Amino acid sequence: MTPPVIEALLVCQKKNIKGNDSCEYLLSSGRFLGDKVWQPHSCMMHKYKISEAKNCLIDKHIAFIGDSRIRQLFYSFVKIINPQFKEEGNKHGNIPFEDKIASVKVDFLWHPEVNGSMKQCIKVWTEDSVAKPHVIVAGAATWSIKIHNGSNEALSQYKMNITSIAPLLEKLAKTSDVYWVLQDPVYEDLLSENRKMITNEKIDAYNEAAVSILNSSTRNSKSSVKMFSVSKLIAQETIMESLDGLHLPESSRETSAMILMNVYCNKILKPVDGSCCQPRPPLTLIQKLAACFFTLSIIGYLIFYIIHRNAHRKNKPCTDLESGEEKKNIISTPVSPLEILLQSFCKLGLIMAYFYMCDRANLFMKENKFYTHSTFFIPIIYILVLGVFYNENTKETKVLNREQTDEWKGWMQLVILIYHISGASTFLPVYMHIRVLVAAYLFQTGYGHFSYFWIKGDFGIHRVCQVLFRLNFLVVVLCIVMDRPYQFYYFVPLVTVWFMVIYVTLALWPQIIQKKANGNCFWHFGLLLKLAFLLLCICFLAYSQGAFEKIFSLWPLSKCFELKGNVYEWWFRWRLDRYVVFHGMLFAFIYLALQKRQVLSEGKGEPLFSNKISNFLLFISVVSFLTYSIWASSCKNKAECNELHPSVSVVQILAFILIRNIPGYARSVYSSFFAWFGKISLELFICQYHIWLAADTRGILVLIPGNPMLNIIVSTFIFVCVAHEISQITNDLAQIIIPKDNSSLLKRLACIAAFFCGLLILSSIQDKSRH
Secondary structure, eight states: OOHHHHHHHHHHEEEEEEESHHHHHHOOOOEEEETTTTEETOOOOOOHHHHHHHTTTTEEEEEEEESSHHHHHHHHHHHHHHTTTOOOOOOOEOOOOEEETTTEEEEEEEEEESHHHHHHHHHHHHSSSSOSSEEEEEEEEHHHHTTTOOOOHHHHHHHHHHHHHHHHHHHHHHTTTTEEOOOOOOOOGGGGGGGGTHHHHHHHHHHHHHHHHTTTOOOOOOOEEEEEEEEHHHHHHHHGGOSSSOOOOOOHHHHHHHHHHHHHHHHOOOOOOOTTTOOOOOOOOHHHHHHHHHHHHHHHHHHHHHHHHHHHTTTEEEEEEOOOOESSSSSOOOOOHHHHHHHHHHHHHHHHHHHHHHTSSSSSSEEEOOOOOOHHHHHHHHHHHHHSSSSOSSOOOOTOOOHHHHHHHHHHHHHHHHHHHGGGSSSHHHHHHHHHHHHHHHHHHHHHHHHHHHOOOOHHOOOOOOOHHHHHHHHHHHHTTOOOOOOGHHHHHHHHHHHHHHHHHHHSSSSSHHHHHHOTTTHHHHHHHHHHHHHHHHHHHTTTTHHHHHHHHHHHHHHHHOOOTTHHHHHHHHHTTHHHHHHHHHHHHHHHHHHTTTOOSTTTOOOOHHHHHHHHHHHHHHHHHHHHHHHHHTTHHHHHHHHHHHHHHHHHHHHHHHHHHHHHHHHTEEEEEHHHHHHHHHHHHHHHHHHTTETTTTTTEETTTOOOOHHHHHHHHHHHHHHHHHHHHHHHHHHHHSSSHHHHHHHHHHHHHHHHHHHHHHHHHHHHHHH
């Protein structure tokens, strides 16, 4: 264990850092999640790929100076750049590595003791005419303990030597990143006879000397030489797996090397899931304008509220002194649209400030996800029990009635949320089942919008604007506040595009609706032709990536659908569920046709068909449902399963619909618990990105460190409340911004178009300034 003196010195070093320095935490603290996943305190660590490491270290020189333990760290670091690099050569000599293509040079310099030899090596780099390494990783002590048999004189000499080296390291630290690696503990029972003098007590004494001297080597408030003390914590958990009691197992060395890579490269490459050592991103021009707008909205609402309150006091009922009765001066007036507008933007401004603080300001901690079966399945069982407990009778007993679809959306959304926070995407069977839930959302999009246009025949601009506003309002605000592209919130672009596809398909000549088709069966055939043409277009775009990318790479569509400079991500997302909206439309058409011809029995408690047909269909549905689950659970290759998913996901969706609706008693009840969440499912899906998860869904937001259970309860409560409030704000603003009067609506649309034009211009200016 780390002695109290060293702990105190390290704490002092942390306090010298201004603010919450996640780099310092990365170098000094953390814990294991499971067996091999290291979680730094307060931030997320990125796992660097070969290409990323080379890109970061291009034209860089890294030097490792020290004993066999530093050599181990050198090998693990080099293997991030080149996994084929072999641990061979003179163990007690210098070892060079160079990647000429990437122009990366990493050297190990054999200096097992802190002595004149190490000092001379470091002193050469301090000369102005000599090229200095960009990163220097140094450390040694165990050889001094071994050679001098653990004598106190050796410790005194070590202190003198490190005192003489400290000013040189400080000088180098002005131009290079310098790390002093503290000595890891040993497993004394496994040490050979010639190493028995290397005890943890001696190692702690040497570490204490190194920390105290290097921290006091400068007159400034903090030392420029960074202490790499985190390896001690890693070793405390893994040294028992050592082969000789002295050297760490390979997995521990790899963790330490990845920490070094994060310390240096995170600030250069800025990976989304590597929040350690990343500075807060500077505010963009658009973000500053948004902050001004919300600030003015809050001030405007406060002024409006004060004026309104004073007016209310003046008009307060007064008491008649003779009769003792109250006389009302005026009748209370309804809330004005201006007040609703200011109040909505005031609340939204405060909520957006919370979003920014959670996921952009580095104010709260973030942690990596770590999947275990229990973290996913136990919450699933818990919410299913709650959902079954809160059940009520439905107002109507039709197939996929409003309460039932809200319930369906609700439990699916809760399962998806648990899937995201538990990191279950790493477990392929769970991933494949979640893909079906996402497909089911899109199925409902096809079913719901087709049913509305088919029955109502309302193709007016008001309906289109209402739907587009409700779908996109929150995402547009988040794109501005969080500085993220529209495609980043991929599900909203997906449902928006599919809504427009459904609208265009049905609105184009000839407009075929149920009322027209009832008079002549020919129109049913005409609608089927429209659907067939839609399916043909879907197939063409699905198997013609080039045509798809050309369409969505056109300006200004590219501004909406590009992610990281291309539309591949959009093509992948669209293609993954390409048929399911069509399936939803076709199901709605068949169901409404059967309903019109009174083939279905939708009375309360009645089975949907005759008993024989109902039982047969139920059997087929259960078998189909289980067959899909067995297939999804046996998936071995993610890419191959994704390729089959668009064609087979409808099997489990239709099976669920029939199981849920054929029995009359099942159709007559719904879970009010799930339905409540279903009404705010879109807001829940979007808000989770920043105020429940963190680092754009890659990690977990930590409001209360040190207590995971309490943290998840508090953050979930705030998250759900915020999502509900945003849903209310969106509904209120939709009534004001999208009026039913066409002339007023056209004026509002002109203003909205001008707003987006301005946004495009500002975005282009920002992009140019970044490049």
